Amino acid sequence: MxxxxxxxxxxxxxxxxxxxxxxxxxxxxxxxxxxxxxxxxxxxxxxxxxxxxxxxxxxxxxxxxxxxxxxxxxxxxxxxxxxxxxxxxxxxxxxxxxxxxxxxxxxxxxxxxxxxxxxxxxxxxxxxxxxxxxxxxxxxxxxxxxxxxxxxxxxxxxxxxxxxxxxxxxxxxxxxxxxxxxxxxxxxxxxxxxxxxGRRSAELVKYAANAFLALKIGFINEMADLCEQADADIHDVAHGIGLDRRIGARFLQAGPGFGGSCFPKDIQALIKSAQDLGAPARIVETVAAANEQRKRRMARRLIQACGGSVRGLTIGVLGLTFKPNTDDMRESPALTIITALLDEGAEVRAFDPEGMAQARALMPEITYVASAEAVAEGAHALALITEWDAFRDLDLPRLRGRMAGDVLVDYRNLIAPEAAAEAGFHHIGIGCRPARPAAPAQIARVRGSRRGARIDSELAASPA
Known part of the structure; x- marks a missing residue:
């Protein structure tokens, strides 16, 4: 044809x-x-x-x-x-x-x-x-x-x-x-x-499908927050409910919030269409609002892990795109997290296997490097934001040895907490108990401007 x-x-x-x-x-x-x-x-x-x-x-x-x-x-x-x-x-x-x-x-x-x-x-x-x-x-x-x-x-x-x-x-x-x-x-x-x-039904199928998948993501993220307060593990909870054939295991991976070219804009379009037709989609409206709030909270998670301030600290970011196997930066959680870190006075160094050209146009003020090892060099904390396969087999002891601090915030639960702790990391995942190294490292803090001024002599212990 x-x-x-x-x-x-x-x-x-x-x-x-x-x-x-x-x-x-x-x-x-x-x-x-x-x-x-x-x-x-x-x-x-x-x-x-x-x-x-x-x-x-x-x-x-x-x-x-x-x-x-x-x-x-x-x-x-x-x-x-x-x-x-x-x-x-x-x-x-x-x-x-x-x-x-x-x-x-x-x-x-x-x-x-x-x-x-x-x-x-x-x-x-x-x-x-x-x-x-x-x-x-x-x-x-x-x-x-x-x-x-x-x-x-x-x-x-x-x-x-x-x-x-x-x-x-x-x-x-x-x-x-x-x-x-x-x-x-x-x-x-x-x-x-x-x-x-019918033609109208087909048009609505796409929006309804994306909204439902976004709802699953939003739900499991809220359950992850509950797990942290209840001393439970989101991996176990997600596995347990995912075995129910009525629910299924897909889209039950806790994380920093959804992004990309489809979910955010399609959800907003569905919300507007529903309002115009006099049938407000209240559940979908809540999912959209909760997702934006979550992205902002995720930056606070890393800041708190660094003792409540990142001013003058170097933060290494692994992964920039909204998901792996794409160079798409649209609505990526990395944008919200990195912007908040910069606003709080941090230096940000980042690596992504495919997304750095796109990211440079959006965030020219951060430093882009060619490998995970270069990200770790002198970093006080690492943030793993995108679950690229290349990050599944990181040489954790090697990364830790290059760092000035020991914090690893794993926004995708990609790294086994035990392996991270054994390598000397204070590992913080989503919806699970933090894993701490045997001997917490100390962080020399840089006070002053974003680009760094003087180095204080005081040493701040890794947060308890």
Whole structure:
């Protein structure tokens, strides 16, 4: 089949490469000429495991191409995907649909025959109706159908999610469009469940799914706080409830709060849509507020571990992106935690396997280094914020030997507390009892400005 994809951001690029790998002829278009030139040269605008090889293979096979001419891409397309960004609108939290509607106007002027126009972007309920209205008003006689086909791609595992999805949701009441979409996804059968719904239901599925997953994260984080006060262990609690098949074990890992390109903005968009429709989503509103509060509290956790002040101290940060296997910094808990540390007068040194280029644009005032060992050099405390696999096998005694202090705040419970204590760390996890070394180290505190002034002669013992 001939497929056009408008937008070569995360969703558009991954979807386009995967559709091409299924054997379809795919043309991806974007207004950003620089991004298109980079893709033609084989350079990816995002980091996603295996994406570069997938794109190269399908470009070489002639199934995948990139351009800036929307009319050319749409001319012979049987299926046209709108995969542009829908960020939170500045000021009110509603999804900004300007790019989606602009695409609808351009598509209307380029249609030459029957096509199925698909909103792949995450959009509020009712958006498909508005897209269809635009197309009908501009091309009243043109044959087309507007379909909702939300994406469920996890950053870091997007290609596997596309090829072996839990489900494919297609929202349409049009039988011809249904047949076209079924044919498009046929290479994934058997073994893939295709769920046909109404268009509005399909639009809502995406938001409802993300809100529910965010709710699970928010819930287990609150249980982690309770565990710390009750002298219980969140690992045991999460395992115990996760064995219930009605609940399941996924998204029950306590941490510093959720971030990324989807959950925060999608939750806000759902909240606004619910309010507009007169059915406020109070539980979702609470989850969103609790998550923002949690990120701010997580910085206080590290500050308290350093005796109540980090002024003049060097804090090493391991992991910057909102999750591993991506370079995405959007709404990362690291942004909130590091900003609070800087505001309190700390020096911050950081390393992330893929996210430092993105982070530099957002936090130019911190120091970026090339390894975990360099992060530890002279640091009074370490904060492990992103659970990259590279951090699972850290040489803990080597890191501790390079440090000026002994504090390790493990925001992802990635390090075994016993191993950390044996290496001489005062290990502080989430929802579990702190593990202390046999002989707490002492910290020479630097008083004065953020960049450091004089070194006080007093030594502050590691906090009890």
């Amino acid at each position: 001939h497929v056009a994809i408008i937008g070569v951001g995360y969703v558009g690029l991954v979807s386009g490469a995967c559709f091409a790998d299924l054997g379809h002829s795919v043309r991806c278009v974007d207004r950003d000429a620089g991004r298109i030139a980079a893709l033609r040269a084989g350079r990816m605008p995002i980091y996603e495991p295996h994406l570069e090889a997938l794109v190269a293979r399908n470009v070489a096979a002639g199934r995948l191409g990139f351009g800036t001419d929307l009319a050319e891409a749409v001319r012979d397309a049987e299926v046209i995907f709108i995969a542009v960004g829908t960020p939170a609108r500045r000021g009110d939290g509603h999804a900004d649909l300007a790019h989606v509607f602009a695409c609808a106007h351009e598509i209307a002027g380029a249609l030459t025959g029957y096509a199925v126009i698909v909103t792949k972007s995450t959009v509020p309920v009712g958006t498909g109706d508005r897209v269809e209205h635009i197309l009908r008003s501009l091309r009243p006689q043109a044959p087309f159908a507007v379909v909702s086909n939300p994406e469920f791609l996890r950053e870091g595992a997007a290609i596997a999610d596309f090829k072996t999805p839990d489900r494919i949701v297609i929202g349409t009441a049009d039988e011809r469009a249904r047949a076209v979409m079924h044919n498009l996804y046929r290479p994934l059968e058997p073994g893939t469940r295709i769920l046909f719904t």
